[in-house]
Amino acid sequence: MSAHIASAEPRHDWQRDELLALFDLPLPELLFRAADIHRRHFVAGEVQVSTLLSVKTGGCPEDCAYCPQAQRYDTGVTAQKLMDTEEVLARARQAKAAGASRFCMGAAWRSPKERDIPKVAEMIREVKALGLETCATLGMLSGQQALALKDAGLDYYNHNLDTAPEFYGDIIHTRDYQDRLDTLEHVREAGMKTCCGGIVGMGESRGQRAGLLQALANLPAHPDSVPINRLVQVAGTPLHGTTELDSFEFVRTIAVARITMPRSMVRLSAGRESMSDELQALCFAAGANSIFYGEKLLTTGNPDTERDLALFARLGLRPMPVQEAKAAAGHRNDVLGSATVHADITEPATCCGRAA
Numbered sequence: 001m002s003a004h005i006a007s008a009e010p011r012h013d014w015q016r017d018e019l020l021a022l023f024d025l026p027l028p029e030l031l032f033r034a035a036d037i038h039r040r041h042f043v044a045g046e047v048q049v050s051t052l053l054s055v056k057t058g059g060c061p062e063d064c065a066y067c068p069q070a071q072r073y074d075t076g077v078t079a080q081k082l083m084d085t086e087e088v089l090a091r092a093r094q095a096k097a098a099g100a101s102r103f104c105m106g107a108a109w110r111s112p113k114e115r116d117i118p119k120v121a122e123m124i125r126e127v128k129a130l131g132l133e134t135c136a137t138l139g140m141l142s143g144q145q146a147l148a149l150k151d152a153g154l155d156y157y158n159h160n161l162d163t164a165p166e167f168y169g170d171i172i173h174t175r176d177y178q179d180r181l182d183t184l185e186h187v188r189e190a191g192m193k194t195c196c197g198g199i200v201g202m203g204e205s206r207g208q209r210a211g212l213l214q215a216l217a218n219l220p221a222h223p224d225s226v227p228i229n230r231l232v233q234v235a236g237t238p239l240h241g242t243t244e245l246d247s248f249e250f251v252r253t254i255a256v257a258r259i260t261m262p263r264s265m266v267r268l269s270a271g272r273e274s275m276s277d278e279l280q281a282l283c284f285a286a287g288a289n290s291i292f293y294g295e296k297l298l299t300t301g302n303p304d305t306e307r308d309l310a311l312f313a314r315l316g317l318r319p320m321p322v323q324e325a326k327a328a329a330g331h332r333n334d335v336l337g338s339a340t341v342h343a344d345i346t347e348p349a350t351c352c353g354r355a356a
């Protein structure tokens, strides 16, 4: 393998065979390379912590085959209206008291309606006033909507690519891959940071897992956060009953994400609840350095705060201080230079991920 493949500096020209060569490495060698790159950019014992709240659950018109919030699947999820700002604020205060530095608000929409924007903007302003970093995941955004959210103080926007371009049509039919790329462009152009990842274990091949990471790593700017979700199978969704992904293959995916996006926060997101402590430890060793913490992960469960604290203590990990996240952001943008001309380089660089 060429030295180029193990480069610690961000690249945007990854080829599929390079990623597959990484996937094919003996696991200890892959972990070593990922851990080495992790240590060049981050303090290896620190894990960034975010809390995610579903501010509008269920009733979504889209057909994402993994998602219990899609109206068309009989999953037992009841559609709810957008939460009141006061309720959101109460949850944000709890999250802050529990140690979260970032508060992510998720709504099950295809895209926000114009009438939704002022209300979401109010939530963003109020949550930010609590001293928390803000993130939202609301579906597709127009350029104008992205600017309105940025004006309200939104730091991060989550919008996942979900899977490789060639597998995407097996999973979603109600919006195109290009729609997702367009939303990400609007977010970058508005000056917000991007949180963008995908889901593995949906029946995709290794080549398609590599294809997801290739698409992410070759975006014009690497996402500030890269949530790697492991499919949570929900009865009633088309993907219920899919053969489960091998745990070591999940660890490999984390490691290749770390190597190909060396300065991004690689986040363990949906599916963490079903992972053993040992598997999570391997993921941290492979370069994962961000998790969701102590709150419901949209409609799927997440390990509770106590279990996370116990795991951190057993592994000798500690939550990443906000100041260090800010420093990582500044360093990243210094290095990326012209690749991040649309990024707001004065704000912290970690983010939340949408699970479902």
Ligand code: SF4
Binding pocket: 060, 061, 062, 063, 064, 067, 068, 069, 070, 107, 108, 109, 110, 139, 356
């Ligand atoms: S993933 Fe999002 S867009 Fe897709 S069905 Fe679920 S809530 Fe809707």
